[in-house]
Amino acid sequence: MLILTRKAGESLYLGDNIKVTVLKVQGNQVKLGFDIPDDLTVYREEVYLRIKEENLMAVQANEQDFLMATKIWSRKQEE
Known part of the structure; x- marks a missing residue:
């Protein structure tokens, strides 16, 4: 620092x-x-950390959705 x-x-x-x-x-x-x-974004630290946390949760949700969709697709292929 x-x-x-x-x-x-x-x-x-x-x-x-x-x-x-x-x-x-x-x-x-x-x-x-x-x-x-003008094109630079500035956040207070607590806001920035919250945004990072929410983005991480969104990515994890998307990965889970993708895995679930893959499992469903695989089952349909087996039928």
């Missing part, structure tokens, strides 16, 4: 297209501003 120290009003760049600016530091909260390309 890269650790940087920035003060309010200071910025850093991630690559050429993403600028992160520290807007305000108050207690244990930091307010950040992001200048990002």
Whole structure:
């Protein structure tokens, strides 16, 4: 993990297209501003993890459906 120290009003760049600016530091909260390309999606960590979990569940469901369909098809071929 890269650790940087920035003060309010200071910025850093991630690559050429993403600028992160520290807007305000108050207690244990930091307010950040992001200048990002329009086609880049940004998620809070808890939202991102939930999306990953739901996508994994969807893939598993699809695999189970495929296996069930294969079993049904195999039975029909035997008949």
